[in-house]
Amino acid sequence: MPSNLSDKVADLPLTPGVYLMKDSLGHIIYVGKAKQLKKRVQSYFYNNKGHSPKVKQLVKHIRDLEYRLTDTEFEAFMLECQLIKEIKPMYNRKMKNPLAYSYISIVDTLPYRQIEVGYEPSTQAGSLSFGPYTSRSTVERAVLGIKESQRILCSSPHSRNTRCLNHSLGLCIGMCGGGRAVQQYEEIIDQVIGLLNGSGSRIASSLEARMEEASQRFDFETAAKYRDYLGAVHSLQHKEQVIGFTGENNNIIVLEPVDEHTHKLILIKGSVILYRARLASADLFSGQLTGHITAAALEHFRTGSLIAATEEISRHRIDEAQIIYSYLKGSSGSYLMVPQEWLEDGGIAELEQGINRLIGNSE
Numbered sequence: 001m002p003s004n005l006s007d008k009v010a011d012l013p014l015t016p017g018v019y020l021m022k023d024s025l026g027h028i029i030y031v032g033k034a035k036q037l038k039k040r041v042q043s044y045f046y047n048n049k050g051h052s053p054k055v056k057q058l059v060k061h062i063r064d065l066e067y068r069l070t071d072t073e074f075e076a077f078m079l080e081c082q083l084i085k086e087i088k089p090m091y092n093r094k095m096k097n098p099l100a101y102s103y104i105s106i107v108d109t110l111p112y113r114q115i116e117v118g119y120e121p122s123t124q125a126g127s128l129s130f131g132p133y134t135s136r137s138t139v140e141r142a143v144l145g146i147k148e149s150q151r152i153l154c155s156s157p158h159s160r161n162t163r164c165l166n167h168s169l170g171l172c173i174g175m176c177g178g179g180r181a182v183q184q185y186e187e188i189i190d191q192v193i194g195l196l197n198g199s200g201s202r203i204a205s206s207l208e209a210r211m212e213e214a215s216q217r218f219d220f221e222t223a224a225k226y227r228d229y230l231g232a233v234h235s236l237q238h239k240e241q242v243i244g245f246t247g248e249n250n251n252i253i254v255l256e257p258v259d260e261h262t263h264k265l266i267l268i269k270g271s272v273i274l275y276r277a278r279l280a281s282a283d284l285f286s287g288q289l290t291g292h293i294t295a296a297a298l299e300h301f302r303t304g305s306l307i308a309a310t311e312e313i314s315r316h317r318i319d320e321a322q323i324i325y326s327y328l329k330g331s332s333g334s335y336l337m338v339p340q341e342w343l344e345d346g347g348i349a350e351l352e353q354g355i356n357r358l359i360g361n362s363e
Helices: 003-010 039-043 052-061 075-085 090-094 136-149 180-197 200-216 220-250 280-286 292-307 315-330 345-362
Strands: 017-022 026-036 066-067 102-107 113-120 128-133 251-257 261-269 272-280 334-338
Touching: 003 039, 017 075, 026 039, 026 052, 026 075, 026 090, 039 052, 039 113, 039 334, 066 180, 066 251, 075 261, 075 280, 075 315, 102 136, 102 251, 113 136, 113 220, 136 220, 180 200, 180 220, 180 345, 200 220, 220 261, 251 292, 251 315, 251 345, 261 280, 261 292, 272 280, 272 292, 280 345, 292 345, 334 345
Parallel strands: none
Antiparallel strands: 017 026, 017 066, 102 113, 102 128, 251 261, 251 334, 261 272
């Protein structure tokens, strides 16, 4: 490691922020985020036996770095997303397969509906599509687990009269041979749709039961297989929740502690940060800032509606929504979802009451 780079790494603070790795020409080749900048950046150069080949290749090309501090880890995540979108660094692209954007489509074909995985949603009339999902391998593992556990892993999916080889192996209920099995199969497909749109959990429960049964038989290899299938299915369910959350364009007020003296106010519309400000905790809890937060919410949420409404649900927008969704579900800070009617003249009193509750929860 060059001496100037070594000195910069040694001088990094143990605070949240984003780091930008540069090559010998000064080009930014990688952007990352960290809760503690110094420890994260040091990990690239020390104790690197477990690094993947792509990370090792990145490290060979690092000749300089710069960093940007943030008040909170959440802001570091969001800033990283923004910079990757703007700069498109070479190694961020290498480490994220652009073809990993996948969809699951339920295609209305004869003799019965089919589950298909593709890089685009199906355009066939009568089809249903779910996604986009950012991991092709997770999608394929989940679909395989669903088909195997429900015994719809047909090896002749377009056959009408002859049962396939997988039927003799116990992996297919026999819809390929027609008859009652077709109706049973279509009922299972409805359950798959319920799983993916969040209205049913029967298939996930079935996978869990199979995992438990295998474990009780001390068949730990099979139990591990179903555990992996179940994890992939849960990942799909979580991603669908994130996509739904993205499309709702919620108004969100986040109030996050920075230290014992300061809080951070962040206003979010959908997956876009509209406003941020540092607030003195003493002023916050004395009730002096309720009016300030209310005024900021009214100003930015009203004008921000047009911005968020015109945004396409792109990979970057889903990445940003993933950060926000995960933060809201597991945050140590407090947040308030603001209904659109609270932003109208007749709802301002409710907005103020909600902000007062938010401040109370932050104490």
